[in-house]
Amino acid sequence: xxxxxxxxAEEPVEETPAEExxxxxxxxxxxxxxxxxxxxxxxxxxxxxxxxxxxxTLMNDALVALxxxxxxxxxxxxxxxxxxxxxxxxxxxxxxxxxxxxxIIVIQNNPDTTSECIEKAKAAGIPYFGAAHYFGQVANAGxxxxxxxxxxxxxxxxxxxxxxxxxxxxxxxxxxxxxxxSASDQSLGFxxxxxxxxxxxxxxxxxxxxxxxxxxxxxxxxxxxxxSPDLVVVAWxxxxxxxxxxxxxxxxxxxxxxxxxxxxxxxxxxxxxxxAMLAMDGAGLTTENYWLGSCNGREIxxxxxxxxxxxxxxxxxxxxxxxxxxxxxxxxxxxxEFRKHLHPYITPYNQSTIADLEPxxxxxEDVPGFIAKVNDGSIVWDISDPKFVDVPxxx
Amino acid sequence: MTDxxxxxxxxxxxxxxxxxxxxxxxxxxIAIVTIMQITTITPGKFPTMIAPANLTNLFAQVSATGIMxxxxxxxMIGGGIDxxxxxxxxxxxxxxxxSFIDPLYGERLPLVAAxxxxxxxxxxxxxxxxWIISRFKVEPFIITLGGMICFRGIALRIxxxxxxxxxxxxxxxxxxxxxxxxxxxxxxxxxxxxAGLTVxxxxxxxxxxxxxxxxxxxxxxxxxxxxxxxxxxNSHAAYLAGINVKNIVLSTYTIxxxxxxxxxVFLLSRVNTAIITTGQNKEIDVIAAAVIGGVxxxxxxGNIWGVFVGAILMGAIENGLTIMRxxxxxxxVAKGLIIIGAVVVGAIIESMxxxxxxxxxxxxxxxxxxxxxEISDAE
Numbered sequence: 001x002x003x004x005x006x007x008x009a010e011e012p013v014e015e016t017p018a019e020e021x022x023x024x025x026x027x028x029x030x031x032x033x034x035x036x037x038x039x040x041x042x043x044x045x046x047x048x049x050x051x052x053x054x055x056x057t058l059m060n061d062a063l064v065a066l067x068x069x070x071x072x073x074x075x076x077x078x079x080x081x082x083x084x085x086x087x088x089x090x091x092x093x094x095x096x097x098x099x100x101x102x103x104i105i106v107i108q109n110n111p112d113t114t115s116e117c118i119e120k121a122k123a124a125g126i127p128y129f130g131a132a133h134y135f136g137q138v139a140n141a142g143x144x145x146x147x148x149x150x151x152x153x154x155x156x157x158x159x160x161x162x163x164x165x166x167x168x169x170x171x172x173x174x175x176x177x178x179x180x181x182s183a184s185d186q187s188l189g190f191x192x193x194x195x196x197x198x199x200x201x202x203x204x205x206x207x208x209x210x211x212x213x214x215x216x217x218x219x220x221x222x223x224x225x226x227x228s229p230d231l232v233v234v235a236w237x238x239x240x241x242x243x244x245x246x247x248x249x250x251x252x253x254x255x256x257x258x259x260x261x262x263x264x265x266x267x268x269x270x271x272x273x274x275x276a277m278l279a280m281d282g283a284g285l286t287t288e289n290y291w292l293g294s295c296n297g298r299e300i301x302x303x304x305x306x307x308x309x310x311x312x313x314x315x316x317x318x319x320x321x322x323x324x325x326x327x328x329x330x331x332x333x334x335x336x337e338f339r340k341h342l343h344p345y346i347t348p349y350n351q352s353t354i355a356d357l358e359p360x361x362x363x364x365e366d367v368p369g370f371i372a373k374v375n376d377g378s379i380v381w382d383i384s385d386p387k388f389v390d391v392p393x394x395x
Numbered sequence: 396m397t398d399x400x401x402x403x404x405x406x407x408x409x410x411x412x413x414x415x416x417x418x419x420x421x422x423x424x425i426a427i428v429t430i431m432q433i434t435t436i437t438p439g440k441f442p443t444m445i446a447p448a449n450l451t452n453l454f455a456q457v458s459a460t461g462i463m464x465x466x467x468x469x470x471m472i473g474g475g476i477d478x479x480x481x482x483x484x485x486x487x488x489x490x491x492x493x494s495f496i497d498p499l500y501g502e503r504l505p506l507v508a509a510x511x512x513x514x515x516x517x518x519x520x521x522x523x524x525x526w527i528i529s530r531f532k533v534e535p536f537i538i539t540l541g542g543m544i545c546f547r548g549i550a551l552r553i554x555x556x557x558x559x560x561x562x563x564x565x566x567x568x569x570x571x572x573x574x575x576x577x578x579x580x581x582x583x584x585x586x587x588x589x590a591g592l593t594v595x596x597x598x599x600x601x602x603x604x605x606x607x608x609x610x611x612x613x614x615x616x617x618x619x620x621x622x623x624x625x626x627x628x629n630s631h632a633a634y635l636a637g638i639n640v641k642n643i644v645l646s647t648y649t650i651x652x653x654x655x656x657x658x659x660v661f662l663l664s665r666v667n668t669a670i671i672t673t674g675q676n677k678e679i680d681v682i683a684a685a686v687i688g689g690v691x692x693x694x695x696x697g698n699i700w701g702v703f704v705g706a707i708l709m710g711a712i713e714n715g716l717t718i719m720r721x722x723x724x725x726x727x728v729a730k731g732l733i734i735i736g737a738v739v740v741g742a743i744i745e746s747m748x749x750x751x752x753x754x755x756x757x758x759x760x761x762x763x764x765x766x767x768x769e770i771s772d773a774e
Binding site: 044046076078079080081082083084085086087089090091092094095096097098099100109110111112113115116120123124138139177181184217218219238 | 443459555557561562592593667670676714717723
């Protein structure tokens with residue numbers, strides 16, 4: 001049996017948890033005999049995801065798997081995937097409310113639509129949980145019951161720092177969906193890493209300096225960057241989070257820039273970086289001469305890093321988001337206090353650190369493997385652990 | 396697929412009405428979901444499928460798609476099709492948001508100006524495509540496919556591939572307390588229905604119904620509407636009859652652009668953020684609503700109220716299956732089957748009507764022959 005919210009922290013606690021969080025307790029595999037049996041929670045949960053994406057499905061799978069092995073939770077999670085439109089998100093939430101679900105989880109399209117959804121859920125008295133994307137900037141974010149999302153900017157920063165160490169100066173940026181927050185945040189984080197390290201991002205026509213935010217937002221043409229920059233994004237492309245479009249985009253970039261026109265590529269998830277690897281293979285290029293970074297950290301990428309096919313990656317498991325949702329929902333239903341808005345921790349790794357870090361990396365596609373690691377305590381998953389960061393916002 | 400009831404030989408024959416069948420499917424579907432709720436899903440509770448809050452919610456959900464379906468119906472009845480409506484929607488919402496929030500034209504536009512300019516662009520873009528299609532007699536499928544790709548690029552370029560929020564200082568510009576409340580509810584706030592749900596009836600639902608009525612009147616009772624049918628049924632015959640085929644085709648695209656523009660503004664008020672995916676795949680729902688409503692892809696046939704019911708049926712399937720707690724994948728299957736079913740039913744009805752008319756003609760000819768023979772015998 002998994003006892004949620006009571007797994008001991010694997011690593012020493014460095015900071016005190018948030019005030020409302022009860023201290024982590026020691027656990028055993030079974031509850032003490034003299035404790036009264038906990039009431040079984042019979043609940044229905046509507047889970048909406050913005051798109052049919054394996055990342056989202058794995059989050060749901062982990063949530064369901066944790067609930068299934070817990071005798072205290074008799075949950076039915078109805079998962080629904082949209083097609084990346086705000087209208088569908090709103091429709092789904094409206095329909096979940098009409099249908100009378102006990103809780104709603106939403107992987108949003110955008111924060112404003114989420115604001116609308118929170119308002120409707122609140123009016124209906126149904127708790128609203130957000131996942132995968134940040135919405136703390138909306139005015140009524142505090143009316144949500146909880147949320148989990150990775151700090152995509154931090155992933156970009158980790159990749160940027162690795163690129164600085166590798167001496168990348170001419171970068172190809174392959175974003176997920178152009179304009180989507182999780183893509184823009186990664187780009188911004190990457191460039192900010194250079195800015196924070198005191199590297200030059202070049203000058204504008206009028207002699208003023210480009211800032212990381214301006215470059216990430218305006219995506220200026222390489223010709224518009226003057227001076228002697230330490231980093232120029234020589235190509236901005238979108239791979240739609242998928243392998244084939246990323247391969248096509250990368251092939252086109254290599255053809256357009258030539259072998260000397262770039263020295264590194266940041267490709268924002270593993271399916272896309274696989275496409276980029278294929279494009280580089282096709283052009284006879286390897287990571288011996290080019291830096292290739294990503295942010296996802298699936299099991300397959302652990303092998304790529306060991307084999308030198310990619311330079312670095314960031315372990316950012318959706319399964320951990322599923323685990324957070326499971327703990328938050330369970331605590332909510334039982335009326336217990338819990339940390340409401342969290343960033344799960346990330347683990348960057350590269351070709352030289354992968355061997356040491358692999359045992360502590362969180363499985364992504366292997367959900368049974370993830371559950372096994374949760375149960376044997378080899379990964380930190382208790383949300384009261386300080387490795388999880390409280391997200392700032394209008395809570 | 397229009398009303399084809401007929402009286403033969405003094406006896407009332409089976410009345411074949413495609414739109415009636417679609418309406419029966421809609422009512423039947425709602426009834427099934429309601430019964431399922433009463434018996435198995437939430438026994439003992441008022442079935443939320445027929446709760447006022449859900450029905451008004453359903454209308455609100457389909458309004459934008461429904462308004463676009465009216466424009467699409469006109470284009471399709473006139474013998475065309477428009478694949479670009481989805482990306483045109485994205486263009487309109489992104490342009491509106493960008494010109495209102497950021498100084499796209501040197502300075503920020505007032506909201507009304509941003510709305511009107513965005514709708515005007517939609518009209519011009521559709522008119523441009525309609526002009527090419529009507530003047531060069533090229534396949535509308537290809538031209539509007541090109542338009543779809545082109546509009547996507549323009550929309551992304553305008554906003555540097557970013558999404559734009561319409562919220563300023565925590566207030567939605569197109570919502571309550573904003574500069575223009577386009578989703579204002581016409582029922583009292585916090586009105587709770589019999590199922591305990593809050594009723595919301597935004598004003599754009601009435602715009603949808605009003606536009607439907609207007610287009611119906613135009614198509615059914617005006618010379619212009621009848622000309623659109625004539626051009627779609629047989630453009631050469633329409634030309635020989637003195638109809639300006641080119642301008643009729645052009646005008647259907649222009650009106651379509653206007654309706655896409657209006658619907659996009661309401662859609663933006665509903666979701667409050669402009670992003671390239673706002674109109675993504677919208678053309679599929681819009682064309683599906685028109686086809687379910689009885690509009691023939693070959694042109695010349697279709698009933699506006701049928702399209703209205705088709706749009707509601709499309710929304711009801713998604714709404715009802717969610718209430719029945721069916722997997723989302725099943726919604727696609729159900730929608731697909733209904734589109735296929737609608738076309739098949741339409742074809743069967745058409746074939747039956749055609750057969751019935753042929754038989755009637757034969758009977759009339761036989762009757763004439765018999766009368767002629769009797770006269771001949773008498774003589």
